[in-house]
Every structure is written in C-alpha cells, then in structure tokens.
Amino acid sequence: MFVVSALLDFILLHTFTFSLPSLLCSLGRDTAPHRCQIKTGFILLLTLAFLLTAVAYVSEFSLKTAVLPDTFYEKVLNQTRSYYVVIEYPSASKNQTSPSQIPTQSTDMSVHHHVAHPSNYHFILDEPDKCSQWDPFLVFMVPVAPHQVEARNAIRSTWGNESSVQGKAVLTLFLVGLTGGPEAQQKLEEESRQHRDLVQSNFVDSYFNLTIKTMVIMDWLATRCPQASYAMKVDSDMYIGLENLMSLLLAPNTPRENYITGLLMWDRPVIRDKNSKWYVSEELYPEPKYPTYLLGMGYVFSNDLSGKIVEASKKVKAFNIEDAYVGACLKQLGIAPSSPPDPSQFRAYLGQYKRDDFLRVITTILGSPQQLIDIWEDLKRPT
Known part of the structure; x- marks a missing residue:
C-alpha cells in the first residue's frame, strides 16, 4: 500500500x-x-x-x-562451487560436516583450486561396519558415477563377487558422489539396501572432481577399514585378474608397508593446453613434469598408505589429475611407487580378446560391462 x-x-x-x-x-x-x-x-x-x-x-x-525455496537442486548448485575454491582444512571432523558447513568458497572462475581434503565432506551412504564384519585382507574401492548401475552390476557378477581368493578375504565397495536429483538418489538408496556395497559422499560427482573422489576413498580406508592389509583403487571399466593379484600380494618379497604398485608413469609432462581435458594450470601445479605416479585405472597399495596420503594432502595443493595428485602426495611422503615384479601384468589395453592373455594379467581396460561379463564367463569355463 x-x-x-x-x-x-x-x-x-x-x-x-x-x-x-x-x-x-x-x-x-x-x-x-x-x-x-x-x-x-x-x-x-x-x-x-x-x-x-x-x-x-x-x-x-x-x-x-522474494524468498527462494531451499531446494535439493540449490544445495547441489552450492556444492558445484567446490570446483573452484581456495583449499581450506576445517578442524571439525567429517562426521560433523554438512553441506552448509563447507568452508567459504570463492566464485571466481579464474581460480581452479578445489576442496580435495576429505574432511570437507561427509558420508551420505556408508558401510562403517563392513570391514569389522568381513576382516578383509584386500579391499577393492571402485569410484563410479551414480548412474552407472550396469557397470556396478557387471562387477558384482564377476570379480567383485569373489569373497575369498587363495584363502584370503576380499571385499569390493563402490564410491559415488551426489546424484543430482531426488529420484536418482532414491534409486541409489534402494540399490544400497539391496547390495550393502555402496559408499556415497556429498561432493559433486564429475570428472573434474576425481581427485576429491580418490581422497574420500583413502579416508574411508583409513577410518573405516584400517585392519585390511592391502587396498586397490580400480576403475569401473576394468578386468581384474584376482589370482594373479593375490599371488603378487602374498609373495614373500612384497612389502607390507609403504608399498604401492601398478602401471608406472615416468616423466609425464603437465598438459598446459586449455582445450585438453587434462589441462592443469601453472597456478595449481607449477612444475613442468609430474612426479612418478601410477595410472589411475588400477593401483594396489599397502593400506597403511591410505591414512598417510590423506595427511600428505593437507600440504599438497590439489589439482584435477587424480592419479598424478596421488603421486605428488607420495613424493611429499618420500615414498616412491614400486615397479611390479612383472610389469606386463598391469596393462592398459590387451586388444582383441585372447584367453591366454587375460589369464596372465592383473589389470586391463575393457570396452563395456557386457564385455567384462562375457570374458569372465569364458575364463571360468573348464578347460
């Protein structure tokens, strides 16, 4: 009026x-x-x-x-700002952290830092007692997008279905970020209740945030599963030769501490081309080459390293190439990645399927979930 x-x-x-x-x-x-x-x-x-x-x-x-409603999508949008923020490490534990308590964030799109330290996030879905019930020797942690149900089911029906290899307990879990909507979240929760193998944290699930995803994996291993002797970060499109992997870990000369191995990457240049998906600015990583690291498709490590890498990440500025970032954390710790006894067992691609080739390897990338199922069934058939 x-x-x-x-x-x-x-x-x-x-x-x-x-x-x-x-x-x-x-x-x-x-x-x-x-x-x-x-x-x-x-x-x-x-x-x-x-x-x-x-x-x-x-x-x-x-x-x-005019008052805007506090919707789920608005919260997700707020989370997206973590793509471009100055790294801060709050003293509060992650169990006390909520999306509204994430540190003050810059919206300046020219700043490409992102909050990689896991204390900035908390678990939405969790299996905190899984390791105490299972007492695994080896834990597979699979980072996967929330919508990739087919990939998860293929792993569940193949190498992820194995609970014991050469007499040692094995556990497989999947790590996802935010789904992006209530309907997708409901489906994920139903999947979690059915399989009890999903861990979800409140970061935006994107390619750019793979470093965050990896650090959350390390934190889960350190805090929820310290009793495991070894762990493996393995992508969702991978074939894993369980018998060969377990033989490697049980070998008498395989270290039980400060050990990490896989497909080694030496003298890799930092990509400065802004049009590349692997672009990293000099501000984030000023050196022209990365330290020696292990290709992120699948690397196995003694589980004492998970907590050490989390601690090292407090001192190493985060950048968006997750496997190279783990290499930078290892350099900070003074720990060098180990070459596997047989480097040919960690393969990126094997090409056309040959049964004998797959029987010899530990890792290789596949083209589809169905290919994993077909190959696994063939490898398991009697000869």
Whole structure:
C-alpha cells in the first residue's frame, strides 16, 4: 500500500510541476522564452530523476520480499562451487560436516583450486561396519558415477563377487558422489539396501572432481577399514585378474608397508593446453613434469598408505589429475611407487580378446560391462 501511495503522489506532483511552468509560458506571463525552455528542461530532468528513484525503490522492495525455496537442486548448485575454491582444512571432523558447513568458497572462475581434503565432506551412504564384519585382507574401492548401475552390476557378477581368493578375504565397495536429483538418489538408496556395497559422499560427482573422489576413498580406508592389509583403487571399466593379484600380494618379497604398485608413469609432462581435458594450470601445479605416479585405472597399495596420503594432502595443493595428485602426495611422503615384479601384468589395453592373455594379467581396460561379463564367463569355463 505504501508503494502505491508513493506512486500516486509522484503522478500528482509530476502533473503539477510540469504543467504550471508550461501554462505560464503559454500565457505570456514569463516574457523570456529562453527561460521557459530552461525551466522546462530542468523540470524534465527533475522528473526523470524522481522517476528513476521511484523505480529503484520499488525494485528493491520487490527483491527483498522474494524468498527462494531451499531446494535439493540449490544445495547441489552450492556444492558445484567446490570446483573452484581456495583449499581450506576445517578442524571439525567429517562426521560433523554438512553441506552448509563447507568452508567459504570463492566464485571466481579464474581460480581452479578445489576442496580435495576429505574432511570437507561427509558420508551420505556408508558401510562403517563392513570391514569389522568381513576382516578383509584386500579391499577393492571402485569410484563410479551414480548412474552407472550396469557397470556396478557387471562387477558384482564377476570379480567383485569373489569373497575369498587363495584363502584370503576380499571385499569390493563402490564410491559415488551426489546424484543430482531426488529420484536418482532414491534409486541409489534402494540399490544400497539391496547390495550393502555402496559408499556415497556429498561432493559433486564429475570428472573434474576425481581427485576429491580418490581422497574420500583413502579416508574411508583409513577410518573405516584400517585392519585390511592391502587396498586397490580400480576403475569401473576394468578386468581384474584376482589370482594373479593375490599371488603378487602374498609373495614373500612384497612389502607390507609403504608399498604401492601398478602401471608406472615416468616423466609425464603437465598438459598446459586449455582445450585438453587434462589441462592443469601453472597456478595449481607449477612444475613442468609430474612426479612418478601410477595410472589411475588400477593401483594396489599397502593400506597403511591410505591414512598417510590423506595427511600428505593437507600440504599438497590439489589439482584435477587424480592419479598424478596421488603421486605428488607420495613424493611429499618420500615414498616412491614400486615397479611390479612383472610389469606386463598391469596393462592398459590387451586388444582383441585372447584367453591366454587375460589369464596372465592383473589389470586391463575393457570396452563395456557386457564385455567384462562375457570374458569372465569364458575364463571360468573348464578347460
């Protein structure tokens, strides 16, 4: 009502102030025509200024009275800002952390830091007692997108279905981030209740945030599964030769501490091409080459390293190439990745399927979930 009244007052004042000088000039009461022109111009300017003031007031009043709902999508959008933030390490434990308690974040898109330290996140879905019930010798942690149900089911029906290899307990878990919507979240929760093998944390699940995903994996291993002797971070499109892997870990010369092995990457240059998906700015990583690291498709490590890598990450600026970042954390710790006894067992691609080749390897990348199922069934058939 106040706004309407103010507008009416303005209209009346405008009519009076503008009409009176014009009337005087037209009647000849003001004998200086140039002064009539000046007065008229002045009145027009004054009117325009008053009009702009009224519009600004009404706009401000309208904005103040508009309240946006606190929706799930708004929360997810807030999470997205963690892509470009200055790294901070709050003292609160992750169990006390909620999305609203994530550190103050910069929205400057020219800053490409992101919050990689796991204390900035908490678990939405968790299996905190899994390792105490299972007492695994080896834990597979598989980072996977929430919607990739087919990939998870293929692993569940092949190498992820094995609970014991050469007499040692084996456990497979999947790590996901935010789903992006309530319907997808509900489906994920139903899947979790059915299989009891999902761990979810409240970071935006994206390629850029793979470093966050890996650090959350390390934190889960350190805090939820310290009794495991070894762990393996393995991508969801991988074939794993369980027998060969277990033979490697049980070999008498395989270290039980400070050990990590896989497909070694030496002298890899940092990509500075901004059009590349692997681009890293000099601000994030100033050195021209990465330290020696292990290709992220699948690397196995003694589980004491999980907590040590988390601690090292407090001192190593995060960047978006997750496997190279783990290499930077290892360098900070003074720990060098080990070459496997038989480097040919950690393969990126084997090419056309040959049964004997797959029987010899520990890792290789596959083209689809169905290919994993087909190959696994063939490898398990009697000869």
